[in-house]
Amino acid sequence: MADTVKHPETYFSQLVPERDAVLQKLEAEAKKEGIPIVGPVVGQLLFVLARATDAVNILELGTATGYSAIYLGRACQPANGRVLSLENNADMAQRARTHLDQAGLSEVVTVMEADGLQVLPELDGLFDFVFMDIEKKDYHAALAKLTPLVRPGGLLIADNTAFVDAKKFNQAIYTDSGWQSVQILSYLPMHSALHDGLCFAVRA
Numbered sequence: 001m002a003d004t005v006k007h008p009e010t011y012f013s014q015l016v017p018e019r020d021a022v023l024q025k026l027e028a029e030a031k032k033e034g035i036p037i038v039g040p041v042v043g044q045l046l047f048v049l050a051r052a053t054d055a056v057n058i059l060e061l062g063t064a065t066g067y068s069a070i071y072l073g074r075a076c077q078p079a080n081g082r083v084l085s086l087e088n089n090a091d092m093a094q095r096a097r098t099h100l101d102q103a104g105l106s107e108v109v110t111v112m113e114a115d116g117l118q119v120l121p122e123l124d125g126l127f128d129f130v131f132m133d134i135e136k137k138d139y140h141a142a143l144a145k146l147t148p149l150v151r152p153g154g155l156l157i158a159d160n161t162a163f164v165d166a167k168k169f170n171q172a173i174y175t176d177s178g179w180q181s182v183q184i185l186s187y188l189p190m191h192s193a194l195h196d197g198l199c200f201a202v203r204a
């Protein structure tokens, strides 16, 4: 059997991607204020997947201060893509807009102050890529509303699916023939909850 590194958590923590000054500032604020941002590993994962899937029409549910939106915006910017990010807290939405401006992404990412559950049925267009990171108890209701907005072959990523509140969503996407999904349980260095889950699903 092949040798594996002795302490994978320590080892992979040394390989966490570098961040620029704006992202580092948001990480410091998140730590100080207890804001549950995705952190640099999931952020880079979103970037890689959005870039790899050539996503140009991206939807995010749950902006907070704009940390994950920066990764999504940077992923689609070269292809002239756009991100619509929904945030129901007015103060957070405003902070995110300021940060996205500082990151040079104000033309790429639109932060809409709205309750995702209410506004989803009113949205037009088909999205290539959706990142869901709102209250986990609302994932199940959000799934029904966002499904018609995802193009066939589009990707849905849901964060924190190891939270008990996400179980109804997990069961629904597992059994829904309209989605092909997979859940990963992983050590994610600098992720908000170290031994958490992530769901990846592609629209049939």
Ligand SMILES: C[S@@+](CC[C@H](N)C(=O)[O-])C[C@H]1O[C@@H](n2cnc3c(N)ncnc32)[C@H](O)[C@@H]1O
Pocket: 036, 037, 038, 039, 061, 062, 063, 064, 065, 066, 067, 068, 069, 086, 087, 088, 089, 092, 114, 115, 116, 117, 133, 134, 135, 138
């Ligand atoms: C986990 S944080 C988002 C973190 C962000 N994705 C990041 O990694 O930088 C969740 C955010 O979703 C917002 N939120 C919760 N329920 C929502 C809803 N129904 N519609 C829109 N935003 C919601 C909260 O106010 C909070 O700012």
